[in-house]
Amino acid sequence: MNGPKTNPGNFFEDFRLGQEIQHAVPRTVTEGDVALYIGLTGSRFALPSADSFAQSVGLPGAPIDDLLAFHMVFGRTVADISLNAVANLGYAAGRFGVPLFPGDSITARSTVIGLKENSNRETGVVYVHTVGTNQAEEVVLDYVRWVMVRKRDKAAPAPDPLVPQLPDKVAYADLDVPLDLDLSGYDLVLGGSPHLWEDYALGEKIDHVDGMTLEESDHMTATRLYQNNAKVHFNQHTEGQGRFGRRLIYGGHIISLARALSCNGLANAFKIAAINGGRHVNPSFAGDTIYAWSEVLEKAELPDRRDVGALRLRTIATKDRPCHDFPGPDAAGKYPENVVLDLDYTVLMKRRG
Template sequence: MEKASRGNFFEDFRLGQDIVHAVPRTITSGDVSLYSALYGMRFAMQSSDAFAIACGLRTAPIDNLLLFHVIFGKSVPEISLNAVANLGYAECRFLEPAFPGDSFTARSEVIGLRENSTGKTGIVYVRTTGHNQHGAAVLSFVRWVMVNKRAPGAVVPETHVPTTAAAVSAQDLRIPEGLDFSGYDCTLAGSRNLFDAYRPGEKINHIDGMTIEAAEHQLATRLYQNTAKAHFDAVLQQSSRFGQRIVYGGHIISLARSLSYNGLENGCFVAAINGGRHVNPAAAGDTVYCWSEVLDTQMFESRKDVGAVRLRTIATKDISCADYPAPGGADETAILLDLDYWLLMPRLSL
């Protein structure tokens, strides 16, 4: 009997299937330091214990996207080990703050299945939830992924394409318990552009670029215990449609988030991801730039010190975003990522 797992293929999934993912993961301060070294994160709330304590938290929280990548990575061996590509996200909500020393587990429910017309692959839709050591849900998201079939002629599962919300309602966003922006220091954060400075329709060119190094993107993916073959096995990828190792899509999300500091310095927390798609794959040597459009701003009835800004961030490859046309134009080949998300920001009423 073969003891090593080859992962699930498309025909192995069933609607309603509940999958508990292996290997609990404690995120340590060392993991946070490595994450900072890989992406150059500079948001004050996640960078300084003293800054976070002044804002009512017990210590600097784990970056929301580090938490997302770790929970995502838990799901890879059962969901996307045999994936062609991770296609998109929806209904991603950060439910509880996470801190160094917390431990996390993950489980997924299969909520949709659809065979592709080639008969060689299919789309698997899952809702993945991460829990901390106390059993509290800290993160929930839907993703869909194209997965190879074991055999083209295999009997396919039942077909169902789920409907997901176009966006997470601002009123459903979770504000971290204890957060109090009355002690927020704009000078230390790096900008005086708080919530009230942003207007729907405004576009922000984040200016700076960052080149992807092969060692860094693989190190990052290992940090999340993501075992997807497409990111590591150069021999296998020679015969793929990409012809080389491709970068984990979440690596591009974190690069874009880091680059967005220049213009969104006070975007303290990613509260939700409404939707996102990896438009084109990235590889080592590509240089990532990004810009953001403000889609919406929302205040909270119960809080006067915090507001929510909805953004669409576009990450491009090897081309500055200063004059790049919006997605849907004549050429999307240089676009890597199209991400729609909510940020929590302090308000000027302070």
């Protein structure tokens, strides 16, 4: 084992179909992470904000914000999957399992489920299925993402291309509703909105109104907190000479800001149950102000539950572009350059019952 000690990251030709990767650096998620997450995003959803509120709906205490759990799992995978990534292309089939609580320790492992070399032979797309588990080996989150990864050697032979079949959305019957959850004691005033599941109409669009300006220190601190060590977020010395001339914001931070902004209009969407799909359609940089709007794509009842329903949402985030007129892709599916995120996900919301 003598020889270079530094991890160069995996290149496209290092991945093979069916490969299983146990990721390094388990992580205990604590009240400290929760505080920093609120400090960096301004999230105001009641459930992850207060033990008292969580206990009023049957949980032992405030669960970790779903997206904080997502970032913590994602962060484990970067050193193996995306250190040499050119772009984080998309997410699908993301399903949140048991809630994560402060003090829980997570690990993550990934399986390579798809590979496709690009026609330029310089890069390829790697599809991985990642599973994050807690210290009891319960699944906290599993999801698929695909990234464009550089090849080490353009001449390296291409694997047989396989693009996995990915579901349009996580099936409602597969959503995990926390076992002990009982919304009979859910306080709408404390929740922050009088609007319940019944009040949202199919196709309804909501402008979340507020904006949040990005700072270098904020996005780097968030990304470091998740121990996501992708180089493009941290090194102005090299990025200053790169494609954009500046550090790139971790796309997950944009997802978190969009979700935090969405509290104004969706305050009782107390939990993200699934990430059906998502794309970072343009990069964001320090100084940009992030706005967001949402559309209700679907509504669904859940098996055996009358207190909680599902809303499938599409949240689009923009930069330096208010969302009163709901900007999105044009008829050809092309996004204007000030749209940065298009996320399709399913939330749980209190029903009138």
